Amino acid sequence: MTLSANRRGWLQAGLASAGALVLAACDRITNNPKGNAVLQSAEGLTRRAQRLVVDRKALAREFRPGDISPDFKPNGSVDPTDADYVALKAKGFADYRLVVDGLVERPLSLSLADLRALPARTQITRHDCVEGWSSIGKWTGARLGPLLDQARLKSSARYLVFHCGDTLEETLDGSGQYYESIDLIDAYHPQTILAYDMNDRALPVPHGAPLRLRVERQLGYKQAKYIMRIEAVDDYRHLGRGKGGFWEDRGYEWYAGI
Amino acid sequence: MAKPEKVLVYRHAAVTRLTHWINVLALTLLLMSGLNIFGAHPALYWGQKATFAHPWISIGAVQLPSGDMKGVTQIGSTSFDTTGVLGYSGKVGAREPVAFPAWATVPSQRDLADARHWHFFFAWLFVLNGLVYWLAGLVGGHIAKDLVPTRHDVAPRNVWREIVTHAKLKFPKGEEARHYNVLQKGAYLAVVLILLPLMVLTGLCMSPGFDAGAPWLVDVFGGRQSARTIHFLTAFTIVGFILLHLFMVVASGTWNNIRSMITGRYAIIPDKAPEPKGEAA
Numbered sequence: 001m002t003l004s005a006n007r008r009g010w011l012q013a014g015l016a017s018a019g020a021l022v023l024a025a026c027d028r029i030t031n032n033p034k035g036n037a038v039l040q041s042a043e044g045l046t047r048r049a050q051r052l053v054v055d056r057k058a059l060a061r062e063f064r065p066g067d068i069s070p071d072f073k074p075n076g077s078v079d080p081t082d083a084d085y086v087a088l089k090a091k092g093f094a095d096y097r098l099v100v101d102g103l104v105e106r107p108l109s110l111s112l113a114d115l116r117a118l119p120a121r122t123q124i125t126r127h128d129c130v131e132g133w134s135s136i137g138k139w140t141g142a143r144l145g146p147l148l149d150q151a152r153l154k155s156s157a158r159y160l161v162f163h164c165g166d167t168l169e170e171t172l173d174g175s176g177q178y179y180e181s182i183d184l185i186d187a188y189h190p191q192t193i194l195a196y197d198m199n200d201r202a203l204p205v206p207h208g209a210p211l212r213l214r215v216e217r218q219l220g221y222k223q224a225k226y227i228m229r230i231e232a233v234d235d236y237r238h239l240g241r242g243k244g245g246f247w248e249d250r251g252y253e254w255y256a257g258i
Numbered sequence: 259m260a261k262p263e264k265v266l267v268y269r270h271a272a273v274t275r276l277t278h279w280i281n282v283l284a285l286t287l288l289l290m291s292g293l294n295i296f297g298a299h300p301a302l303y304w305g306q307k308a309t310f311a312h313p314w315i316s317i318g319a320v321q322l323p324s325g326d327m328k329g330v331t332q333i334g335s336t337s338f339d340t341t342g343v344l345g346y347s348g349k350v351g352a353r354e355p356v357a358f359p360a361w362a363t364v365p366s367q368r369d370l371a372d373a374r375h376w377h378f379f380f381a382w383l384f385v386l387n388g389l390v391y392w393l394a395g396l397v398g399g400h401i402a403k404d405l406v407p408t409r410h411d412v413a414p415r416n417v418w419r420e421i422v423t424h425a426k427l428k429f430p431k432g433e434e435a436r437h438y439n440v441l442q443k444g445a446y447l448a449v450v451l452i453l454l455p456l457m458v459l460t461g462l463c464m465s466p467g468f469d470a471g472a473p474w475l476v477d478v479f480g481g482r483q484s485a486r487t488i489h490f491l492t493a494f495t496i497v498g499f500i501l502l503h504l505f506m507v508v509a510s511g512t513w514n515n516i517r518s519m520i521t522g523r524y525a526i527i528p529d530k531a532p533e534p535k536g537e538a539a
């Protein structure tokens with residue numbers, strides 16, 4: 001069949017404006033709290049489906065030393081300028097103390113030497129960024145489970161919140177401070193560690209010195225860096241903007257499994 | 259000469275029509291939100307990990323000595339200037355460094371968090387819709403009866419004849435038009451059997467949570483970054499299929515085809531005096 005140039009012009013213009021209308025409608029849905037909530041409802045389905053098909057104790061794949069990325073990409077904060085952090089860094093983290101408090105029977109304050117004396121684990125795992133890239137690194141750190149046993153969680157504790165030493169976004173209300181939260185099943189997973197070494201060397205600053213979380217099987221933004229304090233809580237809604245983490249507060253999923 | 263009488267045959271079952279149009283919606287939004295997601299890291303790699311300095315394909319913007327920006331698409335060792343479409347696009351004077359242009363993405367602004375919400379929402383719709391299609395197609399016989407080629411279909415002579423008549427844009431009339439020809443069967447089967455499931459599987463392999471449960475599937479694709487690459491290549495193969503499909507729809511009778519996918523009724527012009535037989539699907 002043939003179309004006259006005129007008709008074709010009209011057709012093209014019609015298709016283009018129909019497309020523009022659809023795009024504008026999509027943007028309106030995105031920016032409408034109710035519309036966005038409908039879209040986000042899929043997250044619950046994703047989380048439940050993954051919990052259904054993947055055992056929560058399943059281990060993330062571990063790799064060989066030869067697989068380690070020579071160009072592991074640091075992301076987010078790479079050199080925090082927060083005064084407290086800068087002061088700690090200046091002394092090589094000699095004054096660093098990890099505080100473990102909140103809903104625990106025995107609050108802890110641990111130096112790096114204390115942390116290195118705890119039951120440790122080394123794992124070579126793939127770090128999957130929400131942006132789409134992956135890097136493979138070797139992590140050594142204190143297993144979180146035994147550390148929590150030392151602090152003796154109260155029965156009301158449901159989540160662990162990791163308060164970090166870096167401000168990733170300057171805000172007036174302080175909600176730009178990095179933080180993350182995980183549930184207790186992930187906290188007691190054998191591969192969940194507080195890493196102080198990366199690729200057999202002390203954790204470098206761009207990757208979260210002196211201590212970062214490795215909670216494998218979740219995306220990169222869950223792997224909180226520059227951890228200063230671990231707080232056991234029964235709920236995280238009173239923290240930040242209420243979604244359980246810096247990126248969660250900015251629209252990303254709390255369950256970062258996909 | 260009297261105009262040959264048209265006969266309306268019942269071509270598409272309700273479930274085929276419904277799942278087709280849901281798929282149109284889901285695939286469109288999956289593609290457009292996917293292009294937005296890609297913009298968060300517009301480079302692809304092979305294997306488990308990224309090799310940041312050496313993607314096999316990347317889209318970006320570079321600043322020229324004059325201060326102007328240029329959109330650059332790199333494939334292997336070759337680079338192309340794609341200003342206006344890839345890497346650097348928008349209205350002249352208000353161009354932005356973004357992998358795919360605003361008119362091709364949902365949301366139109368670069369927005370990884372919201373693009374993911376769109377993507378996963380319509381991924382679920384796409385998967386559930388696909389399951390309905392498969393179940394109905396297997397139980398109702400649509401796949402076995404209408405899509406699986408017959409022995410006659412796959413005879414080299416027939417395949418060659420179909421290729422030649424398609425290339426000439428001559429389409430079967432009469433009795434022959436009651437059934438899909440071998441090229442249609444092959445294309446539709448490849449889409450529903452290979453390409454669409456491949457999108458789901460490679461998509462799942464990008465999930466670190468899923469990977470812990472099925473690392474073997476990641477190995478099948480050669481690693482998470484390979485899965486991401488295959489996800490992207492398959493998406494564009496599907497886009498290619500859709501363009502060809504739309505072209506064939508127009509070339510073989512736009513309104514007749516569209517009507518058949520809405521009401522189910524497809525008009526054919528019988529060869530001779532039609533003997534009413536059972537309805538072809």
